[in-house]
Amino acid sequence: MALVATLGGLLFGYDTGVINGALIPLSGELGLDALGEGAITSALLFGAAAGALAGGWVSDAVGRRTTIIGLSVLFVAGALVCSLAPGFGVLILGRIILGLAVGGASTVVPVFLAELSPYEVRGSMSGRNELMILVGQLAAVVVNAILGSTLGHVEGVWRVMLAVAALPGLFLFIGMLRVPESPRWLVAKGRHEEARTVLRALRTEERADAELDEVRRIVDQDSARRTESLSEIVGNRWLRRILLVGIAIAVFQQLTGVNSIMYYGQVVLRDSGFTADAALVAAIAPALIGVIGSFIALAMMDRVNRRTTVVTGYALVALCHLLIGGASLVVPVDSPARPYIMLVLIVAFVGSMQTFLNVATWVLLSEIFPLRMRALGMGVSVFCMWIANALLSLWFPSLLAALGLTGSFFSFGAVNVVTALVMWKVLPETRGRTLEGVERGVEDGSIYRTPAPAGRA
Template structure:
């Protein structure tokens, strides 16, 4: 039986030609859906990025140690781990739309809670609750977008969620830089409530996905949504393809957990978990959460370090836009491999820069290398992994399997966030970033061997290809 690597580009059928362009109304509908649903990604980005600016002030306010910084930072991430697991189950049981509504409500409550928290335990608990929303949105939003997008737009539309994540982080850095002058860290945290309310209200006007409607025996509603996203002549064929995939799965289905025991599905799940780990062990969130702390080790002051991180956010947004433009043309596997190579090289040089004498020039050299690393990361690995996780699992277990992979992603993220401040103090920044460079090399070997190529195929056709490639 062949391993997952047989799902490489040579193992898949040629991509079908894109359908004829949709009319203007369909385009407006797709854009509106993407804009509203991806608010979940923006909140994900804001709530993970804002802590970098709030931490220096919370450290003084609460008297935090390095471990305490790690605990407050990582409380959101352990909540996100459980939220991603629950989000996958909710998406399958309640629907993608209802689950997004739930996420919007919890985002609002969590943002208010962290802004008003009077003590470290209350802050930790509030960030855990906020993490439940972050984790569920990290599963549900790309799942929703992947299932409602036409095949020829799926890569760009799902990657739009990645763009919104980094845009949310950039917004957090900008807010941090402005409010740092008044040490207004509670406002930094609490402003996330505004887009959370917008997400909740916007989702009220969205439909669920055609694939979820078909799975619940509601083909008329599925067809109604398809007519708003595809040319009229393509709707019967797409509806038939979705229904055919459902019929095949229903003949063998005895519950999602049983489906995960099928060898080819289990293999895909293990590859998805591996990709989730790769995204985290290569250091991205150490930079996102602790950029001001990292820059402070080179002698840069707190306000200047917080302001300097705007460059990290700005390049992340631009790089994600580049990744979106390439993902459907270049493919997922090549993008991952190019990115990991560039990340490894930039991290090796970054680690060496910390061994230079402290000076303003060295501080800005470190910032430039962090920006270069984030450019490679956001244009390739971040965009590619989220898209693959939204595409590669069969319909019956898509929410559950993606939730399981993202659960592991958040657990690894939790470990990095908890351990990074302690490691930074114990081993120094240079050795820490060299360790991340080594993880990039190992991740490159993993992606070359196991990452599937999913470019250009409808989700149902892709499922059949991956089933055959896995011997299922």
């Protein structure tokens, strides 16, 4: 079930990462400047912001499973529109359609996995979606490198790169037809026996019945004080605080600048001293270390506290940014070692990010919100994430042109030093708690005052 659902994550990764290799041939064929390149890249991300916000509401209304099936249709449609686009305008439209699907998947799939998972493995299970995102990004750069090396001389090779995403979209559609609905969503809709059937397929009978009773108690409590609007959440002290924490988790992840490497890695590596063809192949290294880092992150997720992981991650990312900026300043431009030094430091940055932050970010977002605001809280947080991602991606080519590698990465480093301090101050601990235990801690504010229990809460 997790494998099928996380095909949405794989599509998320491929569709955001494919532009890394497609952008240079696409830009040459369409005659784009730096702002045009930013528009093509960020169109998907602005669409993702809308998809993330709408995805939470839609999944609350029609169910997590039904929503993911609808997203699979958008993935296929967007890939086909992009690959067949006659010009800039239609390509932008196709990227927006893909963005709606990517944003919806980024909101719904982690929640779906969290609501299906036993509490003791919820972190590693929910984190598998982030692993699949990185597998998708790795697949994108590998496909780009193969197509660029074999068909780079053929006009329109970027269309083939973009079209490949239709295949996993089709697999997602077929697979989700056989996956059951989230038991917690079923309980929220009063469909208790259906929820019992799903839980008994995933747990022992005794545990399934006990978990169902606990979820029913939480839902019954929520029904008397149900929060359905953003204004009601803002009016509640503790719900407002957890929403702000969720937004901070989401936005700060983007301010690491990791997606500048994922989207513009070929451009950055070319500016570091690689030729265009060598940069296309070298871009595989950061994507590969990202996948390796995610495997390590999954192994840590249920063993190391979330706060420790996140604060450590931002400190390492800030250090890597300062080293990248320093190397670009100190190592001569004409030095044959320069591109390889920069590549090693970029790989260290991406590895730190993917090992300590990416998986933890999505796991935290999927588990910190109470049930009655989970979809909305996730939607608002991920909406803010995508807006930050889109704005950064839109202006990164211009930022790179204005400040160069040195100024750009020193700026990222300063931001991430501040972020590490903020996360140390505000981030609650959720490891070792059931979703219902997290909810009780959020409701009374105790989650900010007490450490996570060693076992069940």
